Amino acid sequence: MVNKSGFNSKEVCGYPLSIFFIVVNEFCERFSYYGMRAVLVLYFKYFLRWDDDLATSIYHTFVALCYLTPILGAIVADSWLGKFKTIIYLSIVYAIGQVAMAVSAIHDITDTDRDGTPNNMTFHVVLSMVGLFLIALGTGGIKPCVAAFGGDQFGDHQERQRRTFFSVFYLCINGGSLLSTIITPILRAQNCGIYSKQKCYSLAFGVPAALMVVALVVFIVGSGMYYKAKPEGNIMGDVCKCIGFAISNRYKHRSKQYPSREHWMDWAEDKYDKLLIAQIKMVLKVLFLYIPLPMFWTLFDQKGSRWTLQATTMDGNFGAIVIQPDQMQTVNPILILTLVPIMDSVIYPLIKKCGLNFTPLKRMTVGMFLAALAFVCAAVVQIEIDVSRKHLTYFNLTQFVNGMNKPVNVSTSEIFPFLIIIRATFFLQSGQLSCAFSRDFGFGSSYTFFIPSTLSLGSNCQESITGAEDIKPNSVHMALQVPQYFFITAGEVMFSVTGLEFSYSQAPSNMKAVLQAGWLLTVAIGNFIVLIVAEVAKLPKQWTEYVLFASLLLCVCIIFSIMAYFYTYIDPTEIEAKFRRNVGDDDDDKNDKQRKLEMEMMKRDLDRSDDEHYKGKQTKM
Numbered sequence: 168m169v170n171k172s173g174f175n176s177k178e179v180c181g182y183p184l185s186i187f188f189i190v191v192n193e194f195c196e197r198f199s200y201y202g203m204r205a206v207l208v209l210y211f212k213y214f215l216r217w218d219d220d221l222a223t224s225i226y227h228t229f230v231a232l233c234y235l236t237p238i239l240g241a242i243v244a245d246s247w248l249g250k251f252k253t254i255i256y257l258s259i260v261y262a263i264g265q266v267a268m269a270v271s272a273i274h275d276i277t278d279t280d281r282d283g284t285p286n287n288m289t290f291h292v293v294l295s296m297v298g299l300f301l302i303a304l305g306t307g308g309i310k311p312c313v314a315a316f317g318g319d320q321f322g323d324h325q326e327r328q329r330r331t332f333f334s335v336f337y338l339c340i341n342g343g344s345l346l347s348t349i350i351t352p353i354l355r356a357q358n359c360g361i362y363s364k365q366k367c368y369s370l371a372f373g374v375p376a377a378l379m380v381v382a383l384v385v386f387i388v389g390s391g392m393y394y395k396a397k398p399e400g401n402i403m404g405d406v407c408k409c410i411g412f413a414i415s416n417r418y419k420h421r422s423k424q425y426p427s428r429e430h431w432m433d434w435a436e437d438k439y440d441k442l443l444i445a446q447i448k449m450v451l452k453v454l455f456l457y458i459p460l461p462m463f464w465t466l467f468d469q470k471g472s473r474w475t476l477q478a479t480t481m482d483g484n485f486g487a488i489v490i491q492p493d494q495m496q497t498v499n500p501i502l503i504l505t506l507v508p509i510m511d512s513v514i515y516p517l518i519k520k521c522g523l524n525f526t527p528l529k530r531m532t533v534g535m536f537l538a539a540l541a542f543v544c545a546a547v548v549q550i551e552i553d554v555s556r557k558h559l560t561y562f563n564l565t566q567f568v569n570g571m572n573k574p575v576n577v578s579t580s581e582i583f584p585f586l587i588i589i590r591a592t593f594f595l596q597s598g599q600l601s602c603a604f605s606r607d608f609g610f611g612s613s614y615t616f617f618i619p620s621t622l623s624l625g626s627n628c629q630e631s632i633t634g635a636e637d638i639k640p641n642s643v644h645m646a647l648q649v650p651q652y653f654f655i656t657a658g659e660v661m662f663s664v665t666g667l668e669f670s671y672s673q674a675p676s677n678m679k680a681v682l683q684a685g686w687l688l689t690v691a692i693g694n695f696i697v698l699i700v701a702e703v704a705k706l707p708k709q710w711t712e713y714v715l716f717a718s719l720l721l722c723v724c725i726i727f728s729i730m731a732y733f734y735t736y737i738d739p740t741e742i743e744a745k746f747r748r749n750v751g752d753d754d755d756d757k758n759d760k761q762r763k764l765e766m767e768m769m770k771r772d773l774d775r776s777d778d779e780h781y782k783g784k785q786t787k788m
């Protein structure tokens with residue numbers, strides 16, 4: 168197959184062979200990222216011995232940083248190194264970061280007294296922070312480049328294949344993350360060490376590090392097959408200067424005597440290339456459309472926080488298996504793996520058969536609506552939970568009625584709060600008397616125990632002590648969270664998979680990675696909104712907070728649908744080709760009148776709003 172720039176690539180079933188290396192690379196990279204992330208908080212808490220607050224804030228700062236760094240990687244790729252080299256260099260940085268994390272988790276390195284705990288905690292803290300910084304730089308930096316680089320491999324005539332690629336790309340993300348979030352916690356639970364055996368964080372970080380090396384090797388192996396678009400110089404610098412000039416020129420010509428121009432960017436025409444101006448217009452149009460999007464991620468990312476907390480107040484007993492609250496999150500990638508193929512091969516073609524033009528922006532709007540619906544479901548489940556029980560833990564509510572005529576001291580064994588069925592052992596002490604008894608608790612239940620007056624030295628506490636259930640264990644089953652997971656994931660498929668492809672297809676050739684980074688920036692902003700809204704709103708009931716978020720997203724969804732209605736799909740390649748052709752025509756010394764006419768037509772083309780999008784023509788929402 169001959170690609171856009173005359174590049175000849177090998178094909179398998181109509182797809183460039185190079186794509187195989189890119190999707191495998193993505194699978195391994197996401198395995199590496201999500202695998203490391205799965206055990207990170209526990210590493211902070213139990214290895215570095217940080218308190219919950221510090222562990223949580225450093226964790227969220229790290230995640231936010233991972234979505235802020237894409238802009239750096241995109242600028243480097245589009246302006247300087249090109250996507251291929253940027254991916255290689257930043258993957259090396261990334262792999263070093265992962266190795267640093269694995270090394271930082273080897274307690275033996277500083278365990279000079281061999282008691283199983285590190286003696287120089289500063290070494291472990293510094294090394295892990297350096298590691299996390301490098302990982303954030305690497306994962307964020309390559310993220311917009313890998314997606315855009317994959318898109319680059321397709322010719323202009325392969326729009327359908329390119330769309331399928333973005334779906335498969337998303338499947339790989341979720342396949343990799345699902346596998347790693349299952350595997351790394353198992354690795355962490357192993358015991359390892361030279362002098363003493365401890366929980367094996369080094370292995371839990373080491374395997375993701377190895378997978379990142381595999382990702383890099385796979386990517387390099389495909390090297391000879393890739394189409395590598397050349398960077399066009401300091402494009403971001405030019406963009407900023409051009410926008411700055413347009414604004415200042417517009418300001419200088421603010422008086423009524425100057426005729427107005429169709430678009431404020433047209434004020435840069437006095438100095439800048441018309442092609443660059445057209446490209447900036449394309450990017451600004453899409454970025455403007457992105458303004459409401461962070462709200463989707465605000466809701467989406469609460470799966471890991473609010474929804475997991477909700478699950479802790481539910482019954483996870485599924486008969487043969489007991490599901491832990493944090494394990495419920497794996498429902499998302501599992502559903503992605505099933506819903507993406509269903510959407511692509513059944514739902515979308517069916518909608519098309521019905522004669523409906525389900526354009527990318529319509530899909531994204533429906534995706535937002537589904538996410539709002541997911542939060543309505545979460546609110547209903549929350550009300551159900553609130554009605555079924557009034558107390559979150561049985562700890563404070565477990566009481567003893569002492570029937571003896573002397574005081575009894577009661578202490579209890581460690582209780583694992585995330586287990587659904589908890590076995591607690593109580594130790595009774597009163598003078599010479601000392602005995603113990605154990606009971607199983609359903610999570611969330613509360614008991615009153617009666618210590619009989621007949622209890623004496625040698626009594627069997629296990630048999631003598633009776634209990635009454637004051638508060639029943641969690642009765643609302645975790646399966647009730649499935650509808651909310653279903654809706655949020657269906658929303659994600661419509662919103663995120665489509666948005667990924669939309670960001671690629673609407674970006675000018677020299678700013679593909681930059682627009683991918685803009686897309687990822689909406690994820691970062693969404694995460695900040697969670698903190699702000701939850702802090703400002705401070706609602707007394709959890710279900711009201713869910714309703715608030717659902718309403719906010721619904722409002723945003725309406726605003727977005729209006730904005731989308733006025734959006735005109737473009738084919739950047741076509742527009743760029745027209746402008747380039749025009750530059751060639753200049754050399755033929757065309758008369759001025761003719762040229763002006765052509766430019767007018769091109770401008771109109773850019774803003775026109777008819778025809779359908781997927782034929783490479785322009786269309787509205």
Ligand SMILES: CC(C)C[C@H](NC(=O)[C@@H](N)CC(C)C)C(=O)O
Binds near residue numbers: 341500
């Ligand atoms: C832009 C990202 C938030 C998209 C993507 N995340 C997912 O696909 C999630 N369904 C993964 C799940 C394990 C949270 C990513 O690139 O990580």
